[in-house]
Amino acid sequence: xxxxxxxxxxxxxxxxxxxxxxxxxxxxxxxxxxxxxxxxxxxxxxxxxxxxxxxxxxxxxxxx
Amino acid sequence: xxxxxxxxxxxxxxxxxxxxxxxxxxxxxxxxxxxxxxxxxxxxxxxxxxxxxxxxxxxxxxxxxxxxxxxxxxxxxxxxxxxxxxxxxxxxxxxxxxxxxxxxxxxxxxxxxxxxxxxxxxxxxxxxxxxxxxxxxxxxxxxxxxxxxxxxxxxxxxxxxxxxxxxxxxxxxxxxxxxxxxxxxxxxxxxxxxxxxxxxxxxxxxxxxxxxxxxxxxxxxxxxxxxxxxxxxxxxxxxxxxxxxxxxxxxxxx
Numbered sequence: 001x002x003x004x005x006x007x008x009x010x011x012x013x014x015x016x017x018x019x020x021x022x023x024x025x026x027x028x029x030x031x032x033x034x035x036x037x038x039x040x041x042x043x044x045x046x047x048x049x050x051x052x053x054x055x056x057x058x059x060x061x062x063x064x
Numbered sequence: 065x066x067x068x069x070x071x072x073x074x075x076x077x078x079x080x081x082x083x084x085x086x087x088x089x090x091x092x093x094x095x096x097x098x099x100x101x102x103x104x105x106x107x108x109x110x111x112x113x114x115x116x117x118x119x120x121x122x123x124x125x126x127x128x129x130x131x132x133x134x135x136x137x138x139x140x141x142x143x144x145x146x147x148x149x150x151x152x153x154x155x156x157x158x159x160x161x162x163x164x165x166x167x168x169x170x171x172x173x174x175x176x177x178x179x180x181x182x183x184x185x186x187x188x189x190x191x192x193x194x195x196x197x198x199x200x201x202x203x204x205x206x207x208x209x210x211x212x213x214x215x216x217x218x219x220x221x222x223x224x225x226x227x228x229x230x231x232x233x234x235x236x237x238x239x240x241x242x243x244x245x246x247x248x249x250x251x252x253x254x255x256x257x258x259x260x261x262x263x264x265x266x267x268x269x270x271x272x273x274x275x276x277x278x279x280x281x282x283x284x285x286x287x288x289x290x291x292x293x294x295x296x297x298x299x300x301x302x303x304x305x306x307x308x309x310x311x312x313x314x315x316x317x318x
Contacts, residue, residue: 030153057111061109
């Protein structure tokens with residue numbers, strides 16, 4: 001589940017950084033929550049994602 | 065006026081600007097520039113997997129201090145989650161704490177705000193809490209370590225101006241941290257009023273973004289805030305109950 005949507009990713013996808021790449025998301029100024037835990041940007045490339053994981057990817061938008 | 069310093073950081077402008085609801089990223093960028101601001105606010109939302117949000121590219125993160133808000137939070141827990149995510153995304157610990165459970169009036173929940181503020185301060189955040197103009201709450205938040213307080217003028221986006229003057233006055237009198245009047249400003253005169261009352265800064269979003277010409281309005285707000293600062297620096301005349309003639313009392317024709 002990514003941002004509330006069931007998403008299929010290629011079998012070879014292992015790390016958070018790869019998920020971002022696949023979705024064409026620049027990792028700058030982006031925060032990631034994996035199964036309700038915030039993943040520090042420094043370890044995007046080391047954090048493994050698995051089947052059935054719940055990922056939230058957030059960034060900044062206009063606001064008051 | 066004394067310099068504006070919040071959490072040890074100096075600001076050259078007393079006008080802070082929100083980045084929501086602009087007609088285009090280009091206009092947003094020009095309006096921020098016209099406003100002369102040093103501090104802008106942003107919100108935190110899910111990244112759209114289909115259409116990238118163009119707002120970010122319009123904001124110069126080197127030119128402005130970009131402070132995320134916790135808008136959308138209905139309670140302390142949601143605010144904490146948003147604040148921690150915002151810090152992870154920005155690498156900065158400034159946060160505008162906004163807890164607004166009621167979608168109609170978007171008034172801040174005092175209890176949830178204080179609950180969240182206490183924890184965020186302990187976690188090392190520089191907390192700017194959005195509150196009603198409640199002097200008691202303002203003092204509590206100052207005591208627990210918030211870097212400033214942000215009492216409202218009137219409901220977010222309502223453009224009704226300063227409806228909380230009596231209580232803003234008390235907050236301004238008693239506060240030992242900067243007071244930023246936030247929410248409900250509609251016209252530059254509202255911003256000027258807040259500064260003339262003694263607020264340290266104001267934050268405007270809708271007033272600028274939703275004006276037909278946001279760039280012109282941003283400029284107008286800048287002038288209004290500067291005008292109020294100059295007025296205070298000139299030591300203005302105090303109010304009197306009775307008249308005081310402007311023309312001489314001698315040399316009248318008989």
